[in-house]
Amino acid sequence: MQRRSPAPPLWAFVPYITVSAIHVVLLALGSPAAGPSKLLLMPLLAIPVLVSVRAIRSRAALALLFAAIVFSWLGDSVGALFPDAPEVPLMLLFFGIAHLAYIALFVRRVGVRRMPWWALIYAAWWIAMLVFLGPQTGGLLIAVAVYGLVLGATAAFSTRCHPLVAVGGAFFLASDTLLALRLFLPDSLPAWSNPAIMATYTIGQGLIIAGALITLRKRDA
Structure with a gap:
């Protein structure tokens, strides 16, 4: 009997990749449609899962x-869901929970090697x-x-995982670094x-999910 491929089907990522690209273009153009398109990203990333x-x-x-995706979506949606609440603290809360879910995943479920020494860069x-x-x-x-x-x-523990997860963790951290600079030093960007x-956020999230699914599916194939 033929074994199933450990890789999730590529078509499952197509909606996420497509809307991510559209969203980034809309942001670059300053279109008001960028806001609604952002709310679609994490639900579409749930499709491969x-x-x-x-x-x-x-x-x-x-x-x-699913916890990482849901709380990432809440972090993306703070302005739309909680317009009268303080945006930055809520973003920190929701994305913090999402990152804790990823850390638990990397440490307990999808790690395939020891953390390399160069992870100290984080x-x-x-x-x-x-x-x-x-x-x-x-x-x-x-x-x-x-x-x-x-x-x-999150970035450090991602280095224990599939290369896609490790690269995704680096992209995710790059996104958060740019976001922190925009929030606290807006004139520097x-x-x-x-x-x-x-762009770095959507690439990072997509690679993390893809690498994690490859590892989990391979173990259970």
């Missing part, structure tokens, strides 16, 4: 994948970001420091930074 449900035996791994990133951004964060310093620690940990933030 849904398609893989029957091929993955670990319910815990699936729960962590500790250096955290220190540099605190030194550079700390004076600009005001009352959010502790929250930003904790959130930055979670971000760095060029006009194209907003599309760059979302």
